[in-house]
Amino acid sequence: MKNSFVLTFVKWAGALFVLAYLSIQVYNSLYNPFATGTAIYYEAYEGIPITAVAIRNESIINSDATGALSYMIEEGGKVAKGGVIAEVFPSEQDASVNLRIQELERQIEDLETIKKHNNIEALDLELLNTHINTEFLSLLNYGESGRLGGIQESYNRLLNLLNQRKAATGELSGIEDLINNLKTERDSLKNNYNPVKSYIKSDVSGYFISTIDGCEGVIPTDRLDSISLEELNAINPQPARKEGVIGKVVSDYEWYIAAVISFNDSLKLKEGASLKLQTQLESIPELPVTIKYINKGTKGDKSVVIFSCKYMNGELANIRKQSMTILLNKYEGLRVSSKAIRVVDGVKGVYVLKGNEAKFVPVEIVYSTESYAICKEQGAGSKGLRLYDEVIIKGKKLYDGKLVKY
Numbered sequence: 001m002k003n004s005f006v007l008t009f010v011k012w013a014g015a016l017f018v019l020a021y022l023s024i025q026v027y028n029s030l031y032n033p034f035a036t037g038t039a040i041y042y043e044a045y046e047g048i049p050i051t052a053v054a055i056r057n058e059s060i061i062n063s064d065a066t067g068a069l070s071y072m073i074e075e076g077g078k079v080a081k082g083g084v085i086a087e088v089f090p091s092e093q094d095a096s097v098n099l100r101i102q103e104l105e106r107q108i109e110d111l112e113t114i115k116k117h118n119n120i121e122a123l124d125l126e127l128l129n130t131h132i133n134t135e136f137l138s139l140l141n142y143g144e145s146g147r148l149g150g151i152q153e154s155y156n157r158l159l160n161l162l163n164q165r166k167a168a169t170g171e172l173s174g175i176e177d178l179i180n181n182l183k184t185e186r187d188s189l190k191n192n193y194n195p196v197k198s199y200i201k202s203d204v205s206g207y208f209i210s211t212i213d214g215c216e217g218v219i220p221t222d223r224l225d226s227i228s229l230e231e232l233n234a235i236n237p238q239p240a241r242k243e244g245v246i247g248k249v250v251s252d253y254e255w256y257i258a259a260v261i262s263f264n265d266s267l268k269l270k271e272g273a274s275l276k277l278q279t280q281l282e283s284i285p286e287l288p289v290t291i292k293y294i295n296k297g298t299k300g301d302k303s304v305v306i307f308s309c310k311y312m313n314g315e316l317a318n319i320r321k322q323s324m325t326i327l328l329n330k331y332e333g334l335r336v337s338s339k340a341i342r343v344v345d346g347v348k349g350v351y352v353l354k355g356n357e358a359k360f361v362p363v364e365i366v367y368s369t370e371s372y373a374i375c376k377e378q379g380a381g382s383k384g385l386r387l388y389d390e391v392i393i394k395g396k397k398l399y400d401g402k403l404v405k406y
Helices: 002-030 092-115 125-145 148-168 175-190 221-226 229-233 314-318
Strands: 035-038 040-055 058-062 068-071 084-089 198-201 206-209 245-250 255-262 274-278 286-296 302-309 321-337 342-344 347-354 357-362 365-368 372-375 390-394
Touching: 040 274, 040 372, 068 092, 084 092, 084 245, 092 148, 092 175, 125 148, 206 314, 221 255, 221 286, 229 255, 229 302, 255 321, 321 365, 321 390
Parallel strands: none
Antiparallel strands: 035 390, 040 255, 040 321, 058 245, 068 084, 084 198, 206 245, 255 302, 274 286, 274 321, 286 302, 321 372, 342 347, 347 357, 347 390, 365 372
């Protein structure tokens, strides 16, 4: 009887122990009184969102030429005054054959260059490898940024450099035979197609765009100081192609951006001030501009701000209406959770995990929101907050030097 009682007691004690252990594990998994976050570099902006409208001097390029066009200038590419924008061929087939001839001539020229570098003793392989690495990174940047305009040229340069290295190290043979085969194909094509019959040239220098949007010249650049809210809101670009129009040339390198803002926001701006617009463009995410005019609206609660800009590239030449942000202030530093900020003896700071110890680190907050704060980054060797520090976000009864278990 006594043994039965002892056995029953042991069973119940064991069951209670297991239950207590499981309860502790569940509690710890659901409620962890300790948590950290990594201090990372971060940028925050204070700005005014706008719908930007581009105002430029644009020249429509008209042509009554009949036949197949072969553009000589890529979209957004530069063209000189009197420069050839397009060649006109009798047929699409002739235009395609001409492109193939140009490609063959480029390949022949590249191979002729490679022939000159087939002496490994005279070639600086280290310098060549540097050029290869540089061009490879350039090609990657084109792909990652979505700027496809220059990706083919970058690829061709990289291929040429790789072939130069192969030729110099003996990995590429039969160059002379390859050149002769390409010349034979080129000469055969030249004897069996109709060459260009006319050229379309530009009357002005600038950036060429192959489409129009119907807003060319709607707002002249000679009356920027009187552009009204109603005029700006009426701009409705509709990209299209029209018979006899092969595109346009953005002719001035100083152009303008107009936007409607509230009267209160206009008080934050000053004519003549330089600032930046945050754009959606890969090539220039922050566009430097100068405030040229601030025109008050007739209703009094709205204003039109005009920015002048001297930056231009293919992407910028293509925009007419796009969302942007007027950047008033830019804050950068190390981002930490607002929950990590503590005040110790009147000093704002955070607790940083060093090994298994909590160390109090004073911080200088440059910008904050309800969810995070941006703190000034301290240099190496300092006692301040540094990049990638593990900052304690959640913890009880913390003090400098406290041993932390988690």
